[in-house]
Amino acid sequence: MPEVIANRFGVYDEWGPLKEIFVGRADTLRLPEWDPVYSVASPLAQRMIQENPGKLVRDVWPEFGEKFQSQLDSLARVFQENGVVVHRPRPFTDEEFASDAHPAARGVQQASSADCVWVVGRNYIEMAQKTLVCRKNFLWARDAFLPHIERNSDARWLSCPASQPSKVISAGPGPYLEGGDIILVGNGRDVLCGVDDYSTDERGFQWLKQALASDGYRLWPMTFNMMEIHLLAHLNLVRPGLGIICREAFEGHGPLPDPIRDWEFIEITPEEVHHGGADVVMIHPNKAVVSADQPRLARDLEERGIEVQMVDVSSASQISAGVRCCTIIIHREKARLPQR
Numbered sequence: 001m002p003e004v005i006a007n008r009f010g011v012y013d014e015w016g017p018l019k020e021i022f023v024g025r026a027d028t029l030r031l032p033e034w035d036p037v038y039s040v041a042s043p044l045a046q047r048m049i050q051e052n053p054g055k056l057v058r059d060v061w062p063e064f065g066e067k068f069q070s071q072l073d074s075l076a077r078v079f080q081e082n083g084v085v086v087h088r089p090r091p092f093t094d095e096e097f098a099s100d101a102h103p104a105a106r107g108v109q110q111a112s113s114a115d116c117v118w119v120v121g122r123n124y125i126e127m128a129q130k131t132l133v134c135r136k137n138f139l140w141a142r143d144a145f146l147p148h149i150e151r152n153s154d155a156r157w158l159s160c161p162a163s164q165p166s167k168v169i170s171a172g173p174g175p176y177l178e179g180g181d182i183i184l185v186g187n188g189r190d191v192l193c194g195v196d197d198y199s200t201d202e203r204g205f206q207w208l209k210q211a212l213a214s215d216g217y218r219l220w221p222m223t224f225n226m227m228e229i230h231l232l233a234h235l236n237l238v239r240p241g242l243g244i245i246c247r248e249a250f251e252g253h254g255p256l257p258d259p260i261r262d263w264e265f266i267e268i269t270p271e272e273v274h275h276g277g278a279d280v281v282m283i284h285p286n287k288a289v290v291s292a293d294q295p296r297l298a299r300d301l302e303e304r305g306i307e308v309q310m311v312d313v314s315s316a317s318q319i320s321a322g323v324r325c326c327t328i329i330i331h332r333e334k335a336r337l338p339q340r
Contacts, residue, residue, distance in 0.1 A: 002188075002216075003121060003188035003189075003215075003216070003334075004121065004122050004154050004215065005122070005154070005334060006121075006122040006148075006152050006154040006155045007152055007154065008020075008148070008152070008331055009119075009122070009124075009148040009149075009152050009155050009330065009331050010119060010121055010122045010123075010155065010331060010332070011119040011120065011121070011184065011329050011331070011332045012121055012184065012186070012188065012332065012333075012334035012335075013184050013185075013186030013237075013332070013334060013335050014183065014184055014186060014236065014237045014238065014282060015186065015237070015238055015239045015240075015282040015284065015285045015335055016284070016285070016332045016333045016334050016335035017283075017284045017332065017333040017335070018079070018082075018084050018281070018282070018283050018284065018329070018332050019084065019085065019330075019331040019332060019333060020084065020085040020086075020087075020329075020330040020331040021079060021084055021085070021086055021087070021327050021328060021329050021330060022086070022087045022088065022089060022113075022114075022141070022144065022327070022328035022330070023072055023075055023076040023079065023086055023087075023088060023326060023327055024072055024088075024089060024110055024111040024112055024113050024114075024326045024327075024328075025069065025072060025088050025089050025110050025111065026057070026058075026065055026068035026069040026072055026110075026111040026315070027058060027065065027069050028056075028089075028091050028092070028108045028110050029056065029057035029058070029065060029068070029107075029108060029109065029110070029111060030054070030055070030056050030057070030107045030108040031048055031049050031052050031053055031054065031055050031056075031057065031060075031107050032049060032053060032054075032103065032104050032105060032106055032107030032132065032133045033049075033053045033054070033103035033104050033106065033107075034049050034050050034053060034104065035102075035103075035104035035132060037104065037130060037131060037132060037198075038104075038131075040198045040226070040229060040320075041229075041319065041320055042318055042319055042320045044318045044319065045318070045319045045320065048060075048061065049107075053103075053107075054106065054107075064315060064318075067315050068111060068315035068316070071311070071312050071313055071314070071315050071316070072111065072313075072316075072326060074311055074312065075289075075311050075313060075323065075326060075327075076088065078289060078309055078311050079283070079289070079327075082283045082287070082309075084283070087144055087330075089110045089113065089137075089140050089141075090140050090143065091110075091140075092108060092136070092139070092140060096136060096139045096140065097136075099136050099139065100132070100135060100136055102132060104132045104133070105132035105133055105135060105136070107133040108133070109131075109133045109134050109137070110137065110140075111316065111319070111321070111326060112316055112319065112321035112322075112325035112326045113134060113137045113141075113326075113328065114179055114180065114324060114325050114326065114327055114328045114329075115127060115129060115131075115134060115178040115179040115180045115199075115230070115325065116129060116134055116135075116137030116138045116141060116179065116328075117137070117138055117141045117145065117179065117328060118179030118182050119329060119330065119331075120182065120184065120191060120212060120217070121184075121188075121212075121215055121217070122154050122155050122156055122215070123155075123156045123157075123158050123211075123212065123215065124145050124148070124149060124155065124156065124157050124158065125158045125159070125160065125177075125179075125208075125211070126138040126141075126157075126158070126159040126160065127160055127177050127178055127179055128160040128161060128162055128163060128174075128175050128176055128177050128204060129176065129177075129178050129199075130163075130172075130176040130178065130198065130199055130201075131178075131199075131229075138159075141328065144330065145157075145330065148330065148331075158211050160175060160177045160204060160207055160208070160211075161175055161207065163175060163176060173203075174201040174202070174203035174204060175201060175203035175204040175206075175207050176199060176200055176201045176203070176204045177200050177201075177204030177205075177207065177208055178199040178200050178204075178229075178230060180194075180199070180229065180230030180231065180232045180233070180279075180324070180325060181193055181194035181195070181196075181199055181200040181230050181231045181232070182194075182208075182231075183231060183232065183235065183236065183237055184237070185237065185259045185260060186237065186240060186335070187259070188216070189216060189217060189218060189259075190217070190218050190220060190257075190259040191208075191212065191217050191218070191219050191220070192219075192220050192222055192231065192235070192257060192259075192260070193205050193208060193209075193219050193220065193221055193222065193231070194221075194222050194223075194224060194230060194231025194232075195221045195222065195223055196223065196224065196226050197226075198226060198229055199229055199230055205219065205221055220257035220258075220259065222235070222250075222253070222257065223253045224249045224250050224253060225248065225249050225250070225251065225252070225253075226249075227246065227248075227249055227270050227273045227274065227277075228273050228274060228277060228320050229320050230325075232277075232278060232279050232322075232324055232325075233273050233277040233278060233279055233320075233322065234246045234249035234250070234273060234277060234278060235249070235250075235278055236278035236279065236280060236324075237260070237263075238280065238282055238288060238301070238306065239282070239285045239286075239306075239335075240335075241263050241264060242263065242264050242265075242266070242304060243260065243263050243264070243265045243266070243278075244265065244266045244267075244268060244277075244278035244280070244297065245265040245266070245267060245268070245278065246267070246268050246269065246270060246272070246273050246277065246278065247265075247267055248269075248270050249270070249273070266297065266300045266301065266304075268294075268296075268297060272294060272296070272297065274317065275291060275293035275294060275314075275317050276290070276291030276293050276294045276297075276313065276317055276322040276323065277322060279291070279321075279322030279323055279324045279325060280294075280297075280322075280323055280324065281323050281324050281327050281329075283309075284335075285306075285335055286305060286306055286307060287306065287307045287308075287309070288301055288306050288307070288308050288309070289308075289309050289310075289311060289323050290308050290309070290310050290311075290323065291310070291311065291312075291313050291314075291317065291322055291323055292310045292311060292312045292313070292314070293312075293313075293314055293317060294310075295310075298310055311323065313326065
């Protein structure tokens, strides 16, 4: 079926002109109680949670909190200077904060909150996150997204079912689905979806596959050797036929999916995955926002005719996040480029 293009809403590829986004905030960061699900977080994040559960980061690590907020403000300005409409998350209400009674969920993570909601084509999708502290982020996001849905008859609102309760949160039965595992091939047909032990699981993949089938999308599962959380840290697509990849992450997992098997890829190392990885945001097909910790990637993009704007998101990298993790995309126009 032909791809449905909603009016002033939706995301149809990873490189079309960027129009409207959210950029996270760090001044509300609050640490939850410890749970084994956080054992895949960065060493700094693990230590912060274990030593100061329930505390605001700005109170116990003021230098880190202030630096993180300043970097996110700078990231927002970069987008604004390029004509992108930028929103910021509002704080949680008391009722929203208390909506999940599990101690490991009683924190706030609005800095790199893109994984809570994701837009695929005309579909606004609320995720079912495995990371407890992030699960309630969809509540504040509704304020911004639902007006788009209500005034646009072509847009759809989907919500992945919540996981069944489990005594061991990190080994619950799912479904789990997280936005950072979803990549659009950009042909109006194919979507890549990471499947691993720490974010999106098989149940989450199958739910998304069924939910998007009516729009003609085909989902391709991708397993990988997780160096950071989410597929987008290890793989991204920046324009038709060109992507970024850490080859080591996919060793032992078979060939790449058919839709991207013959693409050209800029290769990054496992060490670079820990400093932003493939987690870049395209402003349009010839301009990218890239972590300042990725100078080699920036040069490789520039050699292929892509202008790069570098931004310091080193605080995000310290909690296993990057530029895209801190950017929720509401609207990206479909690129007027030939698709493969």
